Amino acid sequence: xxxxxxxxxxxxxxxxxxxxxxxxxxxxxxxxxxxxxxxxxxxxxxxxxxxxxxxxxxxxxxxxxxxxxxxxxxxxxxxxxxxxxxxxxxxxxxxxxxxxxxxxxxxxxxxxxxxxxxxxxxxxxxxxxxxxxxxxxxxxxxxxxxxxxxxxxxxxxxxxxxxxxxxxxxxxxxxxxxxxxxxxxxxxxxxxxxxxxxxxxxxxxxxxxxxxxxxxxxxxxxxxxxxxxxxxxxxxxxxxxxxxxxxxxxxxxxxxxxxxxxxxxxxxxxxxxxxxxxxxxxxxxxxxx
Amino acid sequence: xxxxxxxxxxxxxxxxxxxxxxxxxxxxxxxxxxxxxxxxxxxxxxxxxxxxxxxxxxxxxxxxxxxxxxxxxxxxxxxxxxxxxxxxxxxxxxxxxxxxxxxxxxxxxxxxxxxxxxxxxxxxxxxxxxxxxxxxxxxxxxxxxxxxxxxxxxxxxxxxxxxxxxxxxxxxxxxxxxxxxxxxxxxxxxxxxxxxxxxxxxxxxxxxxxxxxxxxxxxxxxxxxxxxxxxxxxxxxxxxxxxxxxxxxxxxxxxxxxxxxxxxxxxxxxxxxxxxxxxxxxxxxxxxx
Numbered sequence: 001x002x003x004x005x006x007x008x009x010x011x012x013x014x015x016x017x018x019x020x021x022x023x024x025x026x027x028x029x030x031x032x033x034x035x036x037x038x039x040x041x042x043x044x045x046x047x048x049x050x051x052x053x054x055x056x057x058x059x060x061x062x063x064x065x066x067x068x069x070x071x072x073x074x075x076x077x078x079x080x081x082x083x084x085x086x087x088x089x090x091x092x093x094x095x096x097x098x099x100x101x102x103x104x105x106x107x108x109x110x111x112x113x114x115x116x117x118x119x120x121x122x123x124x125x126x127x128x129x130x131x132x133x134x135x136x137x138x139x140x141x142x143x144x145x146x147x148x149x150x151x152x153x154x155x156x157x158x159x160x161x162x163x164x165x166x167x168x169x170x171x172x173x174x175x176x177x178x179x180x181x182x183x184x185x186x187x188x189x190x191x192x193x194x195x196x197x198x199x200x201x202x203x204x205x206x207x208x209x210x211x212x213x214x215x216x217x218x219x220x221x222x223x224x225x226x227x228x229x230x231x232x233x234x235x236x237x238x239x240x241x242x243x244x245x246x247x248x249x250x251x252x253x254x255x256x257x258x259x260x261x262x263x264x265x266x267x268x269x270x271x272x273x274x275x276x277x278x279x280x281x282x283x284x285x286x287x288x289x
Numbered sequence: 290x291x292x293x294x295x296x297x298x299x300x301x302x303x304x305x306x307x308x309x310x311x312x313x314x315x316x317x318x319x320x321x322x323x324x325x326x327x328x329x330x331x332x333x334x335x336x337x338x339x340x341x342x343x344x345x346x347x348x349x350x351x352x353x354x355x356x357x358x359x360x361x362x363x364x365x366x367x368x369x370x371x372x373x374x375x376x377x378x379x380x381x382x383x384x385x386x387x388x389x390x391x392x393x394x395x396x397x398x399x400x401x402x403x404x405x406x407x408x409x410x411x412x413x414x415x416x417x418x419x420x421x422x423x424x425x426x427x428x429x430x431x432x433x434x435x436x437x438x439x440x441x442x443x444x445x446x447x448x449x450x451x452x453x454x455x456x457x458x459x460x461x462x463x464x465x466x467x468x469x470x471x472x473x474x475x476x477x478x479x480x481x482x483x484x485x486x487x488x489x490x491x492x493x494x495x496x497x498x499x500x501x502x503x504x505x506x507x508x509x510x511x512x513x514x515x516x517x518x519x520x521x522x523x524x525x526x527x528x529x530x531x532x533x534x535x536x537x538x539x540x541x542x543x544x545x546x547x548x549x550x551x552x553x554x555x556x557x558x559x560x561x562x563x564x565x566x567x568x569x570x571x572x573x574x575x576x577x578x
Contacts, residue, residue: 002291006339006375006387013378050295052341052385086295086385089302096341096375096385098295 002047003101003109005038007031011056011092021137026155027095028067030230032074034179035099036159037232041177043110043168044101046080046161051097054090067095078161110164114173115193115237121261122172122246124163124234127182129153129207131228132214141216146209153207157232166249167236175236181229183282187270189237196266197237201226202275205258220274227282237263291336292390292398294327296320300345300381310426315444316384317356319519321363323468324388325448326521330466332399332457333390335369335450340386343379356384367450399453403462404482404526410550411461411535413452413523416471418442418496420517421503430505435498442496446521455538456525464525470518472571476559478526485555486526490515491564494547509563516571526552 009015009031015022022030036046051071055064064087072082080099103109133154135141160177167175174193176185182204190197201222211221225231238246243259250257272280298304298320304311311319325335340360344353353376361371369388392398422443424430449466456464463482465474471493479486490511500510514520527535532548539546561569 002389004293004337004339004373004387004389006341006373006385008341008343008375008377008379008383008385010343010377010379010383012380048293050293050387052295052297054297054299054383084293084295086297088297088299090297090299090383091301091380094297094299094343094379094383096295096297098293098339098387100291100293100389 001103001106003039003042003044003103005035005099006096007034007038008094008096009034010094017093024063024067025070027093028070029074029156031095031097032071033157033159033232035097036078036080036161037177037179039099039101040159040161040164041175041234042101043108043164043175044103045165046078047100047102048083049075049080049097049099051082051085051095053085053087054094055087056090056092059093078159108168110168110172110175112174112176112189112192115189115195115197115263116173117195117263117265118240119173119237119263120240120243120259121186121197121199121263122236122238122257122259123182123205124160124250125256126205126207127178127231127233128210128225128228130157130230131224132207132210134228135213135217141213146212149208150210150213154230157230159232160234162253163250163255164234166253167234167246170238170242170246170249172236172238175234178231178233178235179229181227182235183226183270183272186235189235190270191268194268195263196268197261197270198264199261199270199272201272201280203258203260205256226272290392290395292328292331292333292392294324294388295385296323296327297383297385299383306382313352313356314359316382317359318363318445320384320386321360322446322448322521324386325367325369325450326466326468328388328390329448329450329453330464330523331390332397332453332464333392334454335367336389336391337372338364338369338386338388340371340374340384342374342376343383344376345379345381348382367448397457399457399461399464401463401465401478401481404478404484404486404552405462406484406552406554407529408462408526408552409529409532409548410475410486410488410552411525411527411546411548412471412494413449413539414545415494415496416467416520416522417499417514417517419446419519420513421496421499423517424502424506430502435501438497439499439502443519446519448521449523451542452539452544453523455542456523456535459527459531459535459538461525461527464523467520467522467524468518470516471524472515472559472561475524478524479558483557484552485557486550486552486559488550488559488561490561490569492547492549494545515561
């Protein structure tokens, strides 16, 4: 069976081309990463991608090719291919990506609605890099050594396809990719499953440099990691009994897993608590348009 | 197996909202029709559609709902469903539609590359309505009784899904839907198949009112039908032996089929000849961006 995901990125909303904020290649890479990341969160294998490109009249063919080549290169590294698309005129650069993924059967796939009371909440990789990079690009933070890792990570996020399949095979109950920020996406999982995720913000795995940039901005260390968005890591709810199994599976892939909370009864959504155990309210990117 | 089609429509490029040119509902209908029409041309059954909506800040939720409802209504009438999507901010109304279609096996599907020397060229339905409607909307032609049928047809094109499946089952060799105009799309078929389609423009089936509006514009009767675009009828190449079989199949569906030419050897593409047999060159919408 196949699953399909669509994602759009619009110049001036999701990225800026002016002043070197993003190159066409970065836009192509990020659009493909976002679409494939949705497949990763379902535990699907990546198949074909279809690229709709809306080009402003002053966007050169050369730059369009850079964009498409970068998208194709990332697809190829994930064993996916760009199988088609549509090119139209548009007032600003517009990229809509459709990714089709595959699974042998629907039982192999993971939704957002299966989290159960008592599950552990886990997350792959490290968070906050793109949020920290945005602060650097907006010149709210300085471009020190700490920022370099964050910037590099933000410019070429990798969809966690292998991790997603391994987690699905390990029997996780619900999974989502972190595109809007952990606070927002964990709330999606909670609402879809009708349970409450309790997340310990102090346990969030921070990307290198995020702690330093947060300190410079006067933010708590976890803030960029919880609200920054575009991490494209996977957040999932898993039965306690699978904890070791999952750690071994992630280890075998050379990846990381962090346990950041647990699932309880209560109003569907998420509760976030800081290092002192105080409840925290975070406004994520949920309402950014 | 599943097949996927993507299509984008951008305000100011593919439609205008100002001055009543198009309502949000019409935009939703047309975007869905365009995506499903691609599936029809493959002989696939429509399955799920995914809608990416880029909304300008002053586009009300009410109008967005009108758009989505019209798209959903057309999908539903074609036994398809909108299964997901993405909503983002955009400078102008942007609609990218992904449609996923199904077939039992790849043998059931028809591509663009199978046309053979000696095949007949056929087309479903009637052409030129949308082209004539555009002339009326641009006030190049008057809004007489002749125009009404053309306008109605242009505002709610129907994807020829049943016809597409019947033609695929009847063994047509190659098929395409008429989104860019017969002249352009027939050339696509010819090039993809490495053959030359010879089309008799005098044999094109004209939508009601097209002859009158063409006369008013000082155009040959076939001109809007050959170059207007957005007809969403099917053009196909079929073995001569299947001619009667295809006519019966279209008849059984309450549809029309017209035989408009034949496939010969020669430089891949299309040759168009008028009623006197003179070769005609038509610039279609191929280069419109």
